[in-house]
Amino acid sequence: MSLVKILCCLLITYHLCEGRKIKGNRAVCLCSVTSESDFLKVQEPYVSSTVFRLFVEGEDTCTLDSPQLHALTACGFNSSNPLIIITHGWSVDGMMESWVLRLASTVKKNLVDINVIIVDWLSLAHQHYPIAVQSTRTVGKDIAHLLQSLKELQYPVRKAHLIGYSLGAHISGFAGSFLEGSEKIGRITGLDPAGPLFEGMSPTDRLSPDDAEFVDAIHTFTHERMGLSVGIKQAVAHYDFYPNGGDFQPGCDLQNIYEHIAQYGLLGFEQTVKCAHERSVHLFIDSLLNKDKQSTAYRCSDNSAFDKGVCLDCRKNRCNILGYNINKVRTGTSKKLYLKTRPRMPYKLYHYQFRIQFVNQTERIEPSLTISLTGTKEESGDLHITLPEKISINKTYTFLITLDKDLGELMMLKFQWEGSVLWKNVWNRVQTIIPWGGRMRKPQLTVGRISVKAGETQERTSFCAMENDVQHVEVSEEKVFVRCTDSAPKQRRRKHN
Numbered sequence: 409m410s411l412v413k414i415l416c417c418l419l420i421t422y423h424l425c426e427g428r429k430i431k432g433n434r435a436v437c438l439c440s441v442t443s444e445s446d447f448l449k450v451q452e453p454y455v456s457s458t459v460f461r462l463f464v465e466g467e468d469t470c471t472l473d474s475p476q477l478h479a480l481t482a483c484g485f486n487s488s489n490p491l492i493i494i495t496h497g498w499s500v501d502g503m504m505e506s507w508v509l510r511l512a513s514t515v516k517k518n519l520v521d522i523n524v525i526i527v528d529w530l531s532l533a534h535q536h537y538p539i540a541v542q543s544t545r546t547v548g549k550d551i552a553h554l555l556q557s558l559k560e561l562q563y564p565v566r567k568a569h570l571i572g573y574s575l576g577a578h579i580s581g582f583a584g585s586f587l588e589g590s591e592k593i594g595r596i597t598g599l600d601p602a603g604p605l606f607e608g609m610s611p612t613d614r615l616s617p618d619d620a621e622f623v624d625a626i627h628t629f630t631h632e633r634m635g636l637s638v639g640i641k642q643a644v645a646h647y648d649f650y651p652n653g654g655d656f657q658p659g660c661d662l663q664n665i666y667e668h669i670a671q672y673g674l675l676g677f678e679q680t681v682k683c684a685h686e687r688s689v690h691l692f693i694d695s696l697l698n699k700d701k702q703s704t705a706y707r708c709s710d711n712s713a714f715d716k717g718v719c720l721d722c723r724k725n726r727c728n729i730l731g732y733n734i735n736k737v738r739t740g741t742s743k744k745l746y747l748k749t750r751p752r753m754p755y756k757l758y759h760y761q762f763r764i765q766f767v768n769q770t771e772r773i774e775p776s777l778t779i780s781l782t783g784t785k786e787e788s789g790d791l792h793i794t795l796p797e798k799i800s801i802n803k804t805y806t807f808l809i810t811l812d813k814d815l816g817e818l819m820m821l822k823f824q825w826e827g828s829v830l831w832k833n834v835w836n837r838v839q840t841i842i843p844w845g846g847r848m849r850k851p852q853l854t855v856g857r858i859s860v861k862a863g864e865t866q867e868r869t870s871f872c873a874m875e876n877d878v879q880h881v882e883v884s885e886e887k888v889f890v891r892c893t894d895s896a897p898k899q900r901r902r903k904h905n
Contacts, residue, residue: 475557497574548582584619659751695731717808783815
């Protein structure tokens with residue numbers, strides 16, 4: 409290459425860099441010249457629209473001016489530790505929501521050796537919702553650039569776990585799709601991924617299982633209004649959890665507004681409005697705080713089938729732990745898992761499947777029952793059950809009950825048929841008017857074997873009548889069933905239609 413060409417290159421580079429200085433940019437200007445192509449290559453700096461803050465402790469954060477090693481280490485980034493990146497969602501008031509720091513603090517305290525970065529994209533999130541949606545790809549690109557920079561510093565991106573709430577869930581997905589190279593992000597957790605403008609979209613336009621080595625999502629507010637739901641209904645992960653059916657959450661009704669005002673003050677009404685949507689965050693936090701009370705969810709076709717109690721099966725990865733401690737088994741297709749929770753933390757409930765066999769019924773009978781269980785640890789107390797249909801001849805009914813305590817190994821069951829209020833009134837009237845009416849035969853339930861399966865332990869226990877193979881139960885009469893002599897707790901496979 410001639411000396412004239414080299415001088416021209418240097419002159420052009422100088423003017424380009426000076427032009428950027430006038431505009432106030434601190435960018436580094438690079439020029440490379442090859443003898444073969446004789447062309448000028450200017451490497452433009454990446455300009456991020458997002459602010460990244462490394463969480464330190466308490467409520468303290470350290471803003472990362474650049475993804476360079478010196479900036480990271482100055483803030484306390486430890487390249488030996490895994491990384492969690494938390495991304496918030498759409499912002500109505502332009503303020504960082506309180507759950508962000510609470511989640512960051514919980515992660516830091518409970519995992520200890522961890523790097524936590526908070527993604528601040530409030531300037532883009534505090535816009536009309538459709539405009540904020542348009543910015544999700546931009547923020548995803550910013551996160552991908554951060555991870556790419558870490559990768560160049562020999563930090564493997566598989567050590568990164570992205571946790572995104574609402575729009576932040578899709579941002580995390582875009583970050584995974586924008587990442588260069590074959591190495592993928594280790595894990596993405598979507599906390600009630602946003603529904604509007606994402607529902608029904610192709611995997612490339614939303615969070616999807618392809619965005620990381622492992623993807624899980626918690627759906628808590630898919631209740632539909634005017635054809636839209638706040639949270640996305642469709643499965644978007646390897647494991648999609650639907651607590652309480654995923655459409656709404658206990659403790660989030662308007663009658664709970666006074667409780668929220670007492671807890672959050674003037675923000676209580678706002679908390680009631682976003683309660684179900686934000687429940688996904690608190691379920692995840694709960695999984696970190698209450699390690700002895702991990703919530704188990706079960707694969708099922710839909711919530712209606714789950715309510716019938718036919719899905720408490722853990723074989724072949726049909727159940728999993730909700731939250732941070734999930735069993736990361738990557739599968740070819742998305743798995744939908746269901747569970748019930750309490751209205752407040754700790755959210756864990758214990759799931760029990762009941763199967764009751766009724767025999768030789770000659771008429772359809774009111775299905776109102778009261779059952780109580782006694783185990784080696786606890787007693788359930790009275791459980792009032794109303795079957796969805798009247799009890800008819802030679803049929804086995806299956807239903808689900810949940811308890812907030814572990815009963816231990818099941819030993820005894822008490823059973824009472826309540827009957828209908830109308831029938832009780834008629835019977836009492838007959839006995840008053842016709843004294844000999846007491847000799848009339850009351851209607852009876854004839855109960856065969858009762859079996860109970862504990863979802864969390866997968867143990868099935870069968871209960872039999874104390875004296876006979878069947879038990880005749882009259883209205884308001886309590887009968888005791890004990891564990892059958894051939895019933896050591898065991899797993900049993902049943903086919904349900």
